[in-house]
Amino acid sequence: MKKINGFLALSFLSVLTTGAFALDLDKPLPNWIDHSREKADGRGPVISATRKGVTPSDFRMPAEYEPVSAVAIGWAAYTPMLTGVARAVTGPGRAQLWAVAGPSSISGVPAAKYSRISAPLDTVWMRDYGPFGVSAGKPGIVDSIYRHYQYRRNDDAVPGVLGQAKNIGVYGMPIIMDGGNLMVDSKGTLFMTRRTYLWNSNMSEDEVNTHLKNYLKVKNIVTFDYAGYPGEPADGTGHIDMFIKLLDDNTVLLAVTEDEPFKAACDKALAWFKANKAPNGRPYKIVTVKAWANGAWYTYTNSVVVNNVAIIPSYSGSAEEGNARAAYEAAGYTVVPVLSDDSIRSGGSIHCVTQTIPGEPGKSVSLTDLPVFTDMEVTVPLAPLTNGGGSTSVEQLLGL
Numbered sequence: 001m002k003k004i005n006g007f008l009a010l011s012f013l014s015v016l017t018t019g020a021f022a023l024d025l026d027k028p029l030p031n032w033i034d035h036s037r038e039k040a041d042g043r044g045p046v047i048s049a050t051r052k053g054v055t056p057s058d059f060r061m062p063a064e065y066e067p068v069s070a071v072a073i074g075w076a077a078y079t080p081m082l083t084g085v086a087r088a089v090t091g092p093g094r095a096q097l098w099a100v101a102g103p104s105s106i107s108g109v110p111a112a113k114y115s116r117i118s119a120p121l122d123t124v125w126m127r128d129y130g131p132f133g134v135s136a137g138k139p140g141i142v143d144s145i146y147r148h149y150q151y152r153r154n155d156d157a158v159p160g161v162l163g164q165a166k167n168i169g170v171y172g173m174p175i176i177m178d179g180g181n182l183m184v185d186s187k188g189t190l191f192m193t194r195r196t197y198l199w200n201s202n203m204s205e206d207e208v209n210t211h212l213k214n215y216l217k218v219k220n221i222v223t224f225d226y227a228g229y230p231g232e233p234a235d236g237t238g239h240i241d242m243f244i245k246l247l248d249d250n251t252v253l254l255a256v257t258e259d260e261p262f263k264a265a266c267d268k269a270l271a272w273f274k275a276n277k278a279p280n281g282r283p284y285k286i287v288t289v290k291a292w293a294n295g296a297w298y299t300y301t302n303s304v305v306v307n308n309v310a311i312i313p314s315y316s317g318s319a320e321e322g323n324a325r326a327a328y329e330a331a332g333y334t335v336v337p338v339l340s341d342d343s344i345r346s347g348g349s350i351h352c353v354t355q356t357i358p359g360e361p362g363k364s365v366s367l368t369d370l371p372v373f374t375d376m377e378v379t380v381p382l383a384p385l386t387n388g389g390g391s392t393s394v395e396q397l398l399g400l
Helices: 011-015 079-090 158-166 195-199 205-216 262-275 321-330
Strands: 002-004 068-074 096-100 114-117 132-135 139-145 170-176 189-193 220-224 244-246 251-256 285-290 304-306 309-314 334-339 354-358 376-378
Touching: 068 079, 068 158, 068 304, 079 096, 079 304, 079 309, 079 334, 096 158, 114 158, 132 205, 132 354, 139 158, 158 170, 170 195, 170 205, 189 195, 195 205, 205 220, 220 262, 251 262, 262 285, 285 321, 304 354, 309 321, 321 334
Parallel strands: 068 096, 096 114, 139 170, 189 220, 251 285, 309 334
Antiparallel strands: 002 376, 068 354, 132 139, 244 251, 304 309
């Protein structure tokens, strides 16, 4: 058991960084660890909780396609892509935009809908290190342990930063969990790949599930193999958002491909949704769009939906974008494509760089007094995670 002191003020967050990597917008870090530029600091994880215990019983984690009040991004690379996302979020998406380390203003984004949060960052991958939004008529944040916590301290601190800046209660979930591997429907089912269990191999699967149910208030957990399971993920992440996307409780968009090892994982996901029923007891409506591997894993499931607007990746020269657009439109979404050629080669696209906060669309969240963080105790593997934090080996995760 390791005791982790909470932060008392925002200024402490920058002090706790390792200083091993200076943010370079022209040469951003990938979703995985770049060992030529990043070194583990050997310290345990920090959870910036402002509330003790699990989330209250009346909280739950809404589906992404439920109402969204804000979208958080980290301004750490890919400026044209982030600008396109920002315009779509605040325009047709009718949501606020919170940009950690963002510019003073963004062309095409109304000032009334934009909040810049001044804090250091390591990478752009907000979905993975950012806050999990839970709601009970008011917003709340669940802060898990980012899998790269020993390499990217600034990123791992972001949920606490946003909780401070927006006066939103933060609850600390003491397991390693990336947001790209977390997908829920509105009825309490959580979908993820088995990579979550591998990250937390010092616990039993039941113990991991208990944390997920206690903090996110989900009822059922469905797991899938990722491409390359049980070895290293072929897409560099092993996250569910790289091949599965719920469009509503009854409709699922699935990637299909002939490229291995992606085909095996995609085919298993397709078989599961064909064999199981949606929450209303009817068969799932399954929509498929072709994905492909060509130096990177190009997928159209890595989108973000914001108040009936689907912001989807666009890839130069792709003949599949029309089919992807039609799939989202058939589910009732207004579609905004955003060019994602650069980011996808680093392991992510639109979903990977955004995180949604549930709530009333268009309603501003006022800045208020900063709360004081409480101490948190967590039990996780404390040794540096090798192979970019992506090892599936129990021995490596435990540092043995």
